[in-house]
Amino acid sequence: MLLDEFDPLSDDMVSVLDNDGRVTRKGWKQPVSDEEAVEALKQMLLARQADTMSVSYQRQGRMFTYPPNLGQEAIQVAAGMLLREDDWLVPAFRELGMWLAKGVTLKELFLYWRGHEDASRFEHATNALPLSVPVASQITHGTGIGFAVKKRGTDQVVCACVGDGGTSEGDFHEGLNFAGVWQVPVVFLVQNNQFAISVPSHSQTASRNIAAKGRAYGMPGIQVDGNDYFASYEVMKEAVDHARAGKGPVLVEAVTYRKGAHTTSDDPSRYRTKEEETEWETRDPINRLRAYLEAKNAWSENEKQLLHEYRKEIDRQFLEAENYGPYELEDVFRWHYEEMPEELRRQKVAYERFLNWKEAQA
Ligand SMILES: Cc1ncc(C[n+]2csc(CCOP(=O)(O)OP(=O)(O)O)c2C)c(N)n1
Numbered sequence: 001m002l003l004d005e006f007d008p009l010s011d012d013m014v015s016v017l018d019n020d021g022r023v024t025r026k027g028w029k030q031p032v033s034d035e036e037a038v039e040a041l042k043q044m045l046l047a048r049q050a051d052t053m054s055v056s057y058q059r060q061g062r063m064f065t066y067p068p069n070l071g072q073e074a075i076q077v078a079a080g081m082l083l084r085e086d087d088w089l090v091p092a093f094r095e096l097g098m099w100l101a102k103g104v105t106l107k108e109l110f111l112y113w114r115g116h117e118d119a120s121r122f123e124h125a126t127n128a129l130p131l132s133v134p135v136a137s138q139i140t141h142g143t144g145i146g147f148a149v150k151k152r153g154t155d156q157v158v159c160a161c162v163g164d165g166g167t168s169e170g171d172f173h174e175g176l177n178f179a180g181v182w183q184v185p186v187v188f189l190v191q192n193n194q195f196a197i198s199v200p201s202h203s204q205t206a207s208r209n210i211a212a213k214g215r216a217y218g219m220p221g222i223q224v225d226g227n228d229y230f231a232s233y234e235v236m237k238e239a240v241d242h243a244r245a246g247k248g249p250v251l252v253e254a255v256t257y258r259k260g261a262h263t264t265s266d267d268p269s270r271y272r273t274k275e276e277e278t279e280w281e282t283r284d285p286i287n288r289l290r291a292y293l294e295a296k297n298a299w300s301e302n303e304k305q306l307l308h309e310y311r312k313e314i315d316r317q318f319l320e321a322e323n324y325g326p327y328e329l330e331d332v333f334r335w336h337y338e339e340m341p342e343e344l345r346r347q348k349v350a351y352e353r354f355l356n357w358k359e360a361q362a
């Protein structure tokens with residue numbers, strides 16, 4: 001069991017492939033079929049293409065903002081493949097590969113970043129919570145859902161996601177503490193992408209790593225190379241199986257790198273060096289999995305053609321989002337409570353007054 005073998009207190013990290021896609025672990029057996037690995041690589045390419053185009057849509061003024069997932073595809077696709085339809089996904093805001101696996105459409109995600117409230121409905125996805133921008137607030141929700149699942153006695157698993165920066169929030173610690181005490185079926189997945197906007201992850205904690213924190217809350221913690229698809233798959237599989245078997249929560253720290261900006265309003269050249277970016281480029285998750293598959297003659301896709309098809313489909317869904325229609329002012333206020341409380345009603349009136357004033361200025 002990797003969960004027993006790899007000790008976060010010794011800074012162990014699970015990995016399988018080196019930067020050239022060669023297997024480095026002795027006695028390793030491929031955990032999925034070649035077909036599944038090929039499918040994973042295709043999903044990673046789709047996610048990356050959607051990301052690249054999203055940044056471009058935003059630059060064209062067609063989307064308000066966007067947080068790129070570039071470079072974080074391996075852990076996201078691996079985790080997504082392991083969630084059952086009735087498992088719960090409790091995301092932060094940078095989980096593209098997992099959303100797609102859950103059945104969330106690109107159209108819905110585009111609609112979200114265009115500021116539309118309807119985007120949070122996820123019509124074709126079961127048990128996927130809306131995006132959570134208030135950092136780490138979703139962790140307590142994930143624990144709560146895990147508590148409910150346990151009370152009902154079903155074998156569903158909750159995957160609650162957070163970033164390295166989110167682990168400094170109180171919600172993270174409350175959520176993990178409660179989860180440990182009640183042994184709920186939750187996998188806490190930290191995508192440690194090295195940054196919380198401009199703050200480097202080593203400034204978030206005096207711990208040796210984030211995975212080690214699991215110990216204090218009475219759950220296994222494990223560090224994995226999140227840019228290594230197979231390692232990510234193996235670790236997430238053990239974590240999900242552990243939770244599903246009623247053995248309680250697990251903390252997974254996936255070590256990765258945010259290749260893009262924090263969001264389209266950020267400029268990473270202000271706080272990190274070209275050398276660092278170049279160094280991480282050699283660990284790119286797509287290149288590593290592709291090199292592995294090519295070496296065993298398992299990758300025969302015409303990538304150019306594939307990307308061409310992806311671009312067409314992404315554009316089609318973007319146009320659907322763009323032509324969706326405006327949202328009502330009411331939508332901004334009406335989803336929090338069954339009946340709008342007085343304070344929200346007051347804010348709505350004030351906002352209407354502001355919009356009328358703005359229109360009069362034009
Ligand atoms: C409670 C809260 N504080 C601050 C912010 C502003 N903010 C948005 S994202 C972010 C950094 C998050 O970093 P991390 O958890 O590492 O996730 P990443 O963006 O790297 O995926 C901050 C500070 C916020 N959204 N919510």
Ligand SMILES: [Mg+2]
Nearest residue numbers: 163164195196
């Ligand atoms: Mg981060």
